[in-house]
Amino acid sequence: MQMQDELFDTTPPHAAAIVESLRAFGYDLPTALADVVDNSISAGARHVWLRFDWDGAASVLSVTDDGHGMSAPELVEAMRLGTRGPLAERAPHDLGRFGLGLKTASLSQCRRLTVRSRRAGDTLETRCWDLDLIAAKNDWRLLRSADAHAEPNFARLATLPNGTTVLWQQLDRLTRGQDTQNEKHHQRFLERIEVVRRHLGMVFHRLMTGRDAVRILVNERPVEPWDPFMADHPATLPFSDELRTSIPRIPMRGFVLPHFSKLTKTQHEAGAGPRGWLAHQGFYVYRRDRLLVAGDWLGFGWTKDEHLKLARIAIELPNTLDHEWQINVTKSRATPPSALRDELKSFAATIRARAKNVYTHRGARLTPQAASAIVHLWAPVAKHDRVFYQINREHPLVKQIAETAPDKAAFGALLRLLQETIPLQHISIASTEKPDSQPEPFQDAADPEIREAMTQLYRVFRSMGHSPDEARRSLRSHSPFDAFPHLIATLEEQSA
Numbered sequence: 372m373q374m375q376d377e378l379f380d381t382t383p384p385h386a387a388a389i390v391e392s393l394r395a396f397g398y399d400l401p402t403a404l405a406d407v408v409d410n411s412i413s414a415g416a417r418h419v420w421l422r423f424d425w426d427g428a429a430s431v432l433s434v435t436d437d438g439h440g441m442s443a444p445e446l447v448e449a450m451r452l453g454t455r456g457p458l459a460e461r462a463p464h465d466l467g468r469f470g471l472g473l474k475t476a477s478l479s480q481c482r483r484l485t486v487r488s489r490r491a492g493d494t495l496e497t498r499c500w501d502l503d504l505i506a507a508k509n510d511w512r513l514l515r516s517a518d519a520h521a522e523p524n525f526a527r528l529a530t531l532p533n534g535t536t537v538l539w540q541q542l543d544r545l546t547r548g549q550d551t552q553n554e555k556h557h558q559r560f561l562e563r564i565e566v567v568r569r570h571l572g573m574v575f576h577r578l579m580t581g582r583d584a585v586r587i588l589v590n591e592r593p594v595e596p597w598d599p600f601m602a603d604h605p606a607t608l609p610f611s612d613e614l615r616t617s618i619p620r621i622p623m624r625g626f627v628l629p630h631f632s633k634l635t636k637t638q639h640e641a642g643a644g645p646r647g648w649l650a651h652q653g654f655y656v657y658r659r660d661r662l663l664v665a666g667d668w669l670g671f672g673w674t675k676d677e678h679l680k681l682a683r684i685a686i687e688l689p690n691t692l693d694h695e696w697q698i699n700v701t702k703s704r705a706t707p708p709s710a711l712r713d714e715l716k717s718f719a720a721t722i723r724a725r726a727k728n729v730y731t732h733r734g735a736r737l738t739p740q741a742a743s744a745i746v747h748l749w750a751p752v753a754k755h756d757r758v759f760y761q762i763n764r765e766h767p768l769v770k771q772i773a774e775t776a777p778d779k780a781a782f783g784a785l786l787r788l789l790q791e792t793i794p795l796q797h798i799s800i801a802s803t804e805k806p807d808s809q810p811e812p813f814q815d816a817a818d819p820e821i822r823e824a825m826t827q828l829y830r831v832f833r834s835m836g837h838s839p840d841e842a843r844r845s846l847r848s849h850s851p852f853d854a855f856p857h858l859i860a861t862l863e864e865q866s867a
């Protein structure tokens with residue numbers, strides 16, 4: 372005994388101090404609730420009912436499920452911090468990993484967490500963590516009862532043969548200092564409910580469809596699943612491959628979603644997802660059909676770009692690779708092992724190139740070669756990390772006028788001025804505020820107007836010695852006329 376005392380000191384953490392740090396894992400309300408719902412799904416629930424009850428600063432939130440529930444010893448163990456750690460082996464359907472979620476997610480949002488549960492044929496069991504009590508006693512005292520105000524929140528559980536209710540009281544992050552009578556406060560509370568609803572519909576969308584689907588309801592209204600890939604749309608381009616370097620191999624499926632012109636307004640809005648088209652590009656990392664990451668370029672140094680917003684790539688992780696992929700406690704981040712980066716990047720590069728093509732060419736199925744053969748009037752030029760736009764002096768129309776203009780210097784000056792004064796700032800603000808509002812070239816123009824512009828270029832080709840057929844062919848490779856092949860075909864020699 373003496374010997375041991377010399378070898379080490381036992382220094383358990385101070386309950387009062389550590390309990391506050393536990394609140395700072397980085398959850399927000401939607402990710403915290405998703406972690407609680409994870410547990411319900413792992414417990415085999417077919418229904419998960421979330422209730423948000425508005426009462427100003429005394430508002431409460433609960434999650435009830437009809438999963439297998441817990442016996443008294445199981446419940447006490449479940450309330451322990453780090454009950455089953457990351458090294459414990461897990462059943463394949465288990466969405467848990469750290470043995471923390473129930474506690475860290477809940478206590479990130481509330482100061483009082485009560486769990487009541489029942490296994491089939493067993494009695495209801497209740498346990499409660501109260502942060503103020505832990506702090507006051509500096510001791511991990513797990514209460515065996517709920518407070519009197521809590522009872523109405525367990526009404527549904529009382530009717531179920533088995534299941535669990537997780538109750539959050541003292542929601543200091545959500546409703547501290549809020550007034551029941553204040554309409555603005557109430558409104559904000561309702562808005563947060565909608566954010567949660569959309570987040571859950573996204574994270575669990577796969578688990579919400581099919582034979583063993585779980586039904587999630589928020590204040591009695593079913594949550595709608597959100598599928599990011601529009602795989603059933605005829606204009607979606609699917610790609611698939613797998614990460615061969617990984618053991619086991621990891622399936623990847625890439626999707627280039629349809630150009631906006633091919634979507635109805637409803638489809639376009641649905642495709643935007645909870646955070647919008649721009650944010651939702653990139654990789655989607657699933658772990659046992661539970662979505663961890665919903666659109667991210669995984670630290671490859673690629674920013675989210677307007678032109679790439681049709682690119683979405685699904686990756687399917689088994690729960691045996693959590694460690695390699697550095698799944699975090701809040702289950703909202705994954706970092707691929709460095710050995711897989713090249714493979715991931717090269718698959719993504721294909722999807723990104725195709726997505727850019729579809730975005731710029733109204734969904735015309737151009738091969739990259741064909742796309743690069745198109746002649747444009749404007750050319751982006753990168754200089755010192757900044758992008759400038761130049762008028763292409765080799766464009767046949769520009770070239771011809773430059774050669775034949777009576778005042779060549781004035782024409783040169785005009786081109787220069789056009790280049791120097793593009794209202795870039797205005798355009799970028801407008802496109803950030805309303806990303807899909809920019810018109811395509813000649814979007815609302817009538818055919819005769821387009822034909823008139825086209826004819827001018829046709830004449831240039833003819834004057835260069837092209838035959839009518841050659842001139843029409845050349846028009847097909849000159850933007851934006853490449854998008855109007857039907858008009859090119861109707862160009863008549865006499866009108867031209």
Ligand SMILES: Nc1ncnc2c1ncn2[C@@H]1O[C@H](COP(=O)(O)OP(=O)(O)OP(=O)(O)O)[C@@H](O)[C@H]1O
Nearest residue numbers: 410411414440449467468469470471472473474535
């Ligand atoms: N709704 C529930 N129904 C049945 N058992 C539950 C429920 N919620 C939690 N448990 C039990 O409590 C344990 C601890 O849950 P907790 O979320 O803290 O950790 P975890 O799910 O194991 O891992 P993670 O930290 O990754 O979420 C679970 O492993 C499960 O056995």
Ligand SMILES: [Mg+2]
Nearest residue numbers: 410467472473
């Ligand atoms: Mg969990």
